[in-house]
Amino acid sequence: MAGISPPKIELVAQAVDNTDRSGSYTFAGLSFGPEFTNRAIIAVAMLANSANAVVNQSGATIGGVAASGNDSGDAGTSPTGGASCGVWAARPSGTSGSVSVSFGATSQACAVFVFAAEILSTTRFAESVGSGGAGGITSDPTFPASASGTINIPHDGVLIGGIARANTTAPITLTGFHGQREMALDTGHRIAVGWKWSMPAQTAYPVGYTTSTGGVIYGMEAHSFA
Numbered sequence: 001m002a003g004i005s006p007p008k009i010e011l012v013a014q015a016v017d018n019t020d021r022s023g024s025y026t027f028a029g030l031s032f033g034p035e036f037t038n039r040a041i042i043a044v045a046m047l048a049n050s051a052n053a054v055v056n057q058s059g060a061t062i063g064g065v066a067a068s069g070n071d072s073g074d075a076g077t078s079p080t081g082g083a084s085c086g087v088w089a090a091r092p093s094g095t096s097g098s099v100s101v102s103f104g105a106t107s108q109a110c111a112v113f114v115f116a117a118e119i120l121s122t123t124r125f126a127e128s129v130g131s132g133g134a135g136g137i138t139s140d141p142t143f144p145a146s147a148s149g150t151i152n153i154p155h156d157g158v159l160i161g162g163i164a165r166a167n168t169t170a171p172i173t174l175t176g177f178h179g180q181r182e183m184a185l186d187t188g189h190r191i192a193v194g195w196k197w198s199m200p201a202q203t204a205y206p207v208g209y210t211t212s213t214g215g216v217i218y219g220m221e222a223h224s225f226a
Contacts, residue, residue, distance in 0.1 A: 008197040009042070009158050011181070013114040015099075018186045025110040026100040032063065033116040034095060040122050040225075042089045042115045043067065043099045046164035047107040048189035049075075053082035055107045061100045063092025068122050072136030073164075073219035079143060081166030081217035082107075083189070089122040089225070109186035113193045117158055119225040126152035128161060128207055128222035137163075137208070137220035147220070148175065148208030154226040155201040161222025162193035163209050168216045176207035176222075199224075 012033040017025050025045075032041050041062045047055040057071040073084025086101065099112050128151040130137045137149040153159060163172060169190050174180050177194030185191050192209070199205075207222050 009115050009117040009160065009195050011113060012116045014112065016111045016185065018109045020106055020108050022106045024100055024102045026098055027112055028098045029096060030099055030114050031096050032092065032094060038118050038120060040089050040091050040117050040119050042087065042117050042160055044113045044160060044162045044193045045086045045088065045101040046111045046162055046191040047084045047103055048164050048166045048185055049082040049106065049108045050167050050188065051082065052077045052080055053105040055082045055084045055103050055105055057084055057086035057101055057103045059102045060086065060088035062088065062090040063094060063097030065090040065092045070127060070221065071219065072138050072221040074138040074140050074217050076217055079215050079217055083164040083166040083217050084219040085162045085164045085221045087160060087221050087223040091122055109189065111185055111191055113181060115160060115195065117225065119158055121226060124223040125154045125157065125226050126224045139216060139218045143215050145212060145214035146210040148206055150204040151207055151222055151224055153199045153202050153205050153224045157199040158225045159196040159199060159222060161207060161220065162191065163218055163220040165190045165216050165218040168213050170211045170213035173210045175209060176205065
């Protein structure tokens with residue numbers, strides 16, 4: 001098999017901008033790794049704000065190419081905060097380029113994790129849904145310390161996702177992934193990203209997270225790819 005085998009997905013870059021911005025963040029000069037057959041670049045973008053700010057992501061470009069994707073997020077005043085996590089995929093050329101993420105309101109910070117993946121299509125096979133099979137995996141309405149959802153996986157599938165949690169630095173453990181990276185974002189938020197590859201076809205595969213602290217605004221999003 002040409003490309004990354006194994007694994008079919010590798011983390012090739014990450015970047016953080018802790019500046020308050022409205023509308024968009026752009027990260028220039030990020031590594032995309034070497035080119036190979038069926039290479040796609042997948043960016044997981046996470047935004048957070050200590051105030052009640054809806055930072056839902058409306059789109060992204062990767063290497064100048066409009067990306068396919070979606071996000072999950074939440075905002076509120078009790079608890080207070082705003083957070084979102086989006087998964088975006090495109091097929092740009094070259095070994096490096098920029099990643100731009102567009103959103104509403106103002107975000108205190110943004111982090112992006114950039115992956116090179118061997119996938120047939122940049123259109124996701126499936127998107128994670130919350131417990132009970134409806135909606136995204138978000139803090140509303142109970143703000144739990146741990147939560148889970150499900151996602152359908154294609155044959156030999158790739159899974160990638162993450163979570164952004166506002167106004168907490170409690171460590172995060174993602175469930176349902178091979179690899180994980182996590183970090184503090186800005187002065188008091190926490191984010192994590194996870195990935196898995198060479199998965200068998202299955203329905204309602206469980207994904208989620210655990211922490212020690214509830215009562216927090218968060219958004220979690222995961223996509224599978226063939």
